[in-house]
Amino acid sequence: xxxxxxxxxxxxxxxxxxxxxxxxxxxxxxxxxxxxxxxxxxxxxxxxxxxxxxxxxxxxxxxxxxxxxxxxxxxxxxxxxxxxxxxxxxxxxxxxxxxxxxxxxxxxxx
Amino acid sequence: xxxxxxxxxxxxxxxxxxxxxxxxxxxxxxxxxxxxxxxxxxxxxxxxxxxxxxxxxxxxxxxxxxxxxxxxxxxxxxxxxxxxxxxxxxxxxxxxxxxxxxxxxxxxxxxxx
Numbered sequence: 236x237x238x239x240x241x242x243x244x245x246x247x248x249x250x251x252x253x254x255x256x257x258x259x260x261x262x263x264x265x266x267x268x269x270x271x272x273x274x275x276x277x278x279x280x281x282x283x284x285x286x287x288x289x290x291x292x293x294x295x296x297x298x299x300x301x302x303x304x305x306x307x308x309x310x311x312x313x314x315x316x317x318x319x320x321x322x323x324x325x326x327x328x329x330x331x332x333x334x335x336x337x338x339x340x341x342x343x344x345x
Numbered sequence: 346x347x348x349x350x351x352x353x354x355x356x357x358x359x360x361x362x363x364x365x366x367x368x369x370x371x372x373x374x375x376x377x378x379x380x381x382x383x384x385x386x387x388x389x390x391x392x393x394x395x396x397x398x399x400x401x402x403x404x405x406x407x408x409x410x411x412x413x414x415x416x417x418x419x420x421x422x423x424x425x426x427x428x429x430x431x432x433x434x435x436x437x438x439x440x441x442x443x444x445x446x447x448x449x450x451x452x453x454x455x456x457x458x
Contacts (some may be wrong), residue, residue: 332404
């Protein structure tokens with residue numbers, strides 16, 4: 236069982252805004268930076284957001300990240316069909332002395 | 346261009362061993378921390394182990410501690426994962442990752458009799 240909890244699914248119509256929450260604790264999100272990954276079907280994960288809210292080069296500005304206390308969130312605005320994928324949050328956990336991934340959220344474009 | 350190419354996966358019987366390799370190119374391998382992450386069929390991502398740039402600092406998930414060993418050879422630009430006493434629950438695609446922007450395509454490990 237992961238220490239980072241995400242909703243199993245989220246959905247929206249093209250153009251809508253979708254938000255995915257990632258809930259943790261003081262030992263992980265509360266004291267470390269959060270990354271977000273996108274995993275398209277059958278492919279390796281891709282870094283989408285790093286350091287809570289930074290986008291790597293090439294990631295559209297439709298994707299944004301934020302963190303507050305022991306929770307983080309990923310927002311996708313202007314949802315597109317190619318955004319259908321699994322999304323994972325991740326951070327370091329000081330109590331476990333290791334990296335942790337969220338449970339994952341499957342985004343469906345209706 | 347960063348490239349990470351995993352190899353060494355395959356079918357192994359319960360109790361067996363495998364050594365995974367990850368050949369790196371396109372960056373100065375010896376200056377980056379590296380990790381192994383696995384994904385069981387139909388499941389989420391699970392961090393397995395990490396190693397610091399020098400090879401001194403290592404961290405393991407509780408689920409593999411004492412069973413798996415991460416190592417690296419900076420002269421060969423290669424990351425390794427030695428997996429012993431394999432169990433069915435170790436069946437997964439294993440990815441190597443350069444913290445954390447770049448990932449390999451993964452290698453499948455199947456533990457079955």
